[in-house]
Amino acid sequence: MQTSQFEEAVEPIEQVVVVGTGFVGLPLALQLAKAGKSVIGVDIDEQLVAAINDQSLNLDEDKLQNLLESDEVEENLQARTSPTSGDAFVVSVPTPLTRPQKSPDLSMIKAAVESIIPHLEEGDLVNIESTIPPLTCEEVVVPMLTEAGFTPGEEIQLAHSPERILPGDVFEEIVHNDRVIGGINEESAHRAAKVYEPFLKGETYFTDLISAELCKLMENTFRDVNIALANEFALIGDSLNLDITEVIELANRHPRVDILNPGIGVGGHCLPIDPWFLNEVNPEHTNLITTARRINDKMPQASARKIRHALSEFDNPTVLALGSTYKPNTQDERLSPANEIVDELRRDGYEIEHFDRLVDEKQYDNLKMLIEKIQPDAIVHLVGHSETISQLEELKPWIADQEIKLIQTENGNPLRL
Numbered sequence: 001m002q003t004s005q006f007e008e009a010v011e012p013i014e015q016v017v018v019v020g021t022g023f024v025g026l027p028l029a030l031q032l033a034k035a036g037k038s039v040i041g042v043d044i045d046e047q048l049v050a051a052i053n054d055q056s057l058n059l060d061e062d063k064l065q066n067l068l069e070s071d072e073v074e075e076n077l078q079a080r081t082s083p084t085s086g087d088a089f090v091v092s093v094p095t096p097l098t099r100p101q102k103s104p105d106l107s108m109i110k111a112a113v114e115s116i117i118p119h120l121e122e123g124d125l126v127n128i129e130s131t132i133p134p135l136t137c138e139e140v141v142v143p144m145l146t147e148a149g150f151t152p153g154e155e156i157q158l159a160h161s162p163e164r165i166l167p168g169d170v171f172e173e174i175v176h177n178d179r180v181i182g183g184i185n186e187e188s189a190h191r192a193a194k195v196y197e198p199f200l201k202g203e204t205y206f207t208d209l210i211s212a213e214l215c216k217l218m219e220n221t222f223r224d225v226n227i228a229l230a231n232e233f234a235l236i237g238d239s240l241n242l243d244i245t246e247v248i249e250l251a252n253r254h255p256r257v258d259i260l261n262p263g264i265g266v267g268g269h270c271l272p273i274d275p276w277f278l279n280e281v282n283p284e285h286t287n288l289i290t291t292a293r294r295i296n297d298k299m300p301q302a303s304a305r306k307i308r309h310a311l312s313e314f315d316n317p318t319v320l321a322l323g324s325t326y327k328p329n330t331q332d333e334r335l336s337p338a339n340e341i342v343d344e345l346r347r348d349g350y351e352i353e354h355f356d357r358l359v360d361e362k363q364y365d366n367l368k369m370l371i372e373k374i375q376p377d378a379i380v381h382l383v384g385h386s387e388t389i390s391q392l393e394e395l396k397p398w399i400a401d402q403e404i405k406l407i408q409t410e411n412g413n414p415l416r417l
C-alpha cells in the first residue's frame with residue numbers, strides 16, 4: 001500500500017533518539033545530523049559514545065568517516081549512554097541468537113524499549129529498525145508500551161522499518177535503497193517515513209508490522225539459500241576436479257540463471273542468524289531454509305579440509321593466513337568463516353600466523369616485509385580484500401622464488417570451494 005492521505009496530517013520530526021549506535025544506528029544518526037535534524041545517539045557502550053562525541057571513530061567507509069567528521073554532525077549529533085526525550089525513538093540494537101538453541105535473543109530489544117519508556121510523551125514515535133522475528137512488535141513491544149500506560153497506535157505511534165544496508169556500501173545504500181515501513185496503523189507508518197525523508201532518495205513502501213518483519217527475513221534468507229546452492233555446486237565441482245567458477249560463469253549465461261559465489265562460509269551479523277528467526281515462527285516449513293543454513297555453516301570445515309590437504313606435503317609447516325573479516329573490504333569480524341577456519345587448523349596443531357590489513361589487532365604495514373619476517377612454508381589467502389588480491393598478484397613471482405606455497409584459486413582470488 002502506498003498512500004499520501006497522511007502526508008499533511010503527520011507531525012514533523014525534529015529530534016530523533018537513535019538507541020544503539022552501531023553498524024546500523026550510527027549511519028542513520030549521521031545522515032540525520034547532516035540533514036540538520038537534532039540527533040541523540042544512545043549506546044550502552046561508553047567507549048563508543050565517547051568516540052562518537054570526539055569524532056575519533058575509525059569507520060569502514062571513507063564517505064561515512066567524512067560524514068562523522070563534518071561540521072553538521074559535530075553540531076547536531078550528541079551521543080549519550082542513556083536516552084532522553086525526542087519526537088522519534090529509533091531502536092537499532094543487536095538481535096542475536098541464543099546458543100545452542102538458535103532462538104532469537106530479544107533481550108536487547110526489551111532493554112532498549114524499557115530504557116525509552118520513561119522519556120515517551122504522547123505523540124512520540126517508536127520505530128524498530130533492528131531485524132526481528134514476525135510478531136515481535138505485536139507480542140513484545142506492544143505489551144511493554146501498553147503496560148507503561150500508552151496505547152500504541154493512539155498515544156504512541158509504532159512502526160518497524162527494517163534496515164537493508166550492505167556493509168561496505170552503507171553510505172550509498174542508506175540513501176538509495178527502497179525502504180519498507182510497517183506500521184501499527186497508517187499514521188504510524190507515515191510518521192516513520194518522516195524520519196527518513198530528510199535524506200532518503202529510494203522509494204518508501206508502507207505495510208503492516210508483521211509483513212515488514214517477515215519481508216526483511218525473506219530477503220536475507222533468499223540470499224543465504226542461494227549462497228548455499230552455490231556452495232553445494234562448488235562441493236560437487238570439487239569432487240569432479242573442476243574449476244567451479246568457470247562453470248558458474250557458463251551457467252550464468254542462461255537468461256534466467258544467476259548463481260551466486262561459493263565461498264569459505266557465510267558470516268556476518270545477518271545471514272547466519274536471520275533465517276533461524278523464521279524457523280522459530282514455523283519450524284514445519286523451514287526445511288530448505290535450515291538445510292541451507294547448515295550447508296553454509298559447514299563450509300569453514302570443508303575449507304579447512306581443503307587447506308589440510310594442500311599442506312599435507314609439509315611436516316609441521318608454518319602457515320601465514322591472510323584475512324580475518326567475514327567478507328572482503330570490511331573490518332567486521334563477526335561470525336567470520338576465516339576465523340573459524342584458522343581456529344580449526346590451530347586445534348589440529350598447525351602453527352598459524354594470522355593477519356588482516358583492515359583489522360587493528362591483526363595489522364601489518366607491508367605484506368612483503370611480513371612474509372620475510374614470518375618465513376612461512378605456505379600462505380593461505382582467506383579473505384579477498386581488493387588490496388590483498390592485487391598485492392599477492394604482484395608478489396606471486398617473488399613468493400614462488402622463496403618456495404612458499406600460495407593457497408588460493410588460480411585466478412588470484414581467495415580460497416574457494
Ligand SMILES: NC(=O)c1ccc[n+]([C@@H]2O[C@H](COP(=O)([O-])OP(=O)(O)OC[C@H]3O[C@@H](n4cnc5c(N)ncnc54)[C@H](O)[C@@H]3O)[C@@H](O)[C@H]2O)c1
Pocket residue numbers: 019020021022023024025042043044045048092093094095108111112115129130131132162163164165166167269270
Ligand atoms: N550490521 C548490518 O549490516 C545490519 C544490516 C541490517 C540490519 N541489521 C540489524 O540491525 C540491528 C543492529 O545491528 P548492528 O550490526 O548495528 O549491531 P551493532 O552491534 O553494530 O550495534 C548495536 C549497538 O547497540 C548497542 N546496544 C545494545 N543494547 C543497547 C541498549 N539497551 N541501549 C542502547 N544501546 C544498546 C550496542 O552497544 C551496539 O553498539 C540487528 O538487529 C541487526 O540484525 C544489521
Ligand SMILES: CC(=O)N[C@@H]1[C@@H](OP(=O)(O)OP(=O)(O)OC[C@H]2O[C@@H](n3ccc(=O)[nH]c3=O)[C@H](O)[C@@H]2O)O[C@H](CO)[C@@H](O)[C@@H]1O
Pocket residue numbers: 131163164165166167219220223227260261262263264265266267268269270271326327328
Ligand atoms: C539480502 C542481502 O543482500 N542482505 C545484505 C546482508 O549483508 P551481508 O554483508 O551480511 O551480506 P553478504 O555480502 O551477502 O555477505 C554475507 C556472507 O556471505 C558470503 N557470500 C556472499 C555472497 C556470495 O555470493 N557468496 C558468499 O559466500 C560473504 O562472504 C559473507 O560471509 O545482510 C544485511 C543485514 O541484514 C543486509 O542489510 C544486506 O542488505
